[in-house]
Amino acid sequence: SEVPFKILNTFPESKRPTRIALLMEDSVDGQAFGQCFRQSAKQYGYSYALDEPWAVGAKDYSSLVLKAKAKKINAMFIFGSPQDTITLIRQMKEQGLSPEYIHGWKGTWTSEFWNALGKDAQYVLDDGFWSEEFPYPGAKELGERFYNEFNRRSVSTGLYYALAQILWQAIEKAGSLDSAKVRDAVYGGTFKGTVMGDVQYDENGVALSESIACQWWDGQQRLVYPFSASSWKVKLAPPWDER
Secondary structure (H helix, E strand, O other), rough: OHHHHHHOOOOOHHHOOOOOEEEOOOOOOHHHHHHHHHHHHHOOOOOOEEEEEEEEOOOHHHHHHHHHHOOOOOEEEEEOOOHHHHHHHHHHHHOOOOEEEEEEEEEOOOHHHHHHHHHHOOOOOOOOOOOOOOOOOOOOHHHHHHHHHOOOOOHHHHHHHHHHHHHHHHHHHHOOOOOOHHHHOOOEEEEEEEEEEEEEOOOOOOOOOOOEEEEEEEEEEEEEEEEEOOOOOOOOOOOHHOO
């Protein structure tokens, strides 16, 4: 929940979108996400001009769009399904609501999102766990292989691929296929050169990685965050009629 604020803070204050709408789907997951994003907003000195629950599976979000227009929203954080997000953005375009910064979780990372909206998905950001643009060995090749086989992009394939790479290294480190010995080799271990980079496990067997952020551009998800792994500068969206 800190990622969008870190990205917004890369813009000069004079150009930084600050009238933010927080739209979290009206579900247990959405409510939990909302709490995290409210805490992070306070931490980074932001507030929400609009904070509304988002109905799941609705066909008409016009009242929500009108509220956002009345509040002069220029940034939007949205957590919802791909279909609901597609419906919302279509209706935003119909009613002339064009925030400069739209960041989605869950609903904007699928290839179906781009396929349904085409260039209307341009500029939208998504979250994920991995990027084929990571500067790590094999990441680009894995992304290309995945796309060639399934005709879609992925922001998670590398996470699972890296688990296999880690397992092979742990077996070699343990010098055994015994499950307890392999487990012990993982706990507290460092595994280098995976498609997730160098992965460090703590004493409890947990390896944390940062959430990523990508921006849709010409059908590709350009890696925006983490900044240390990215060469793409996020772009603010112009009004619909100027695209």
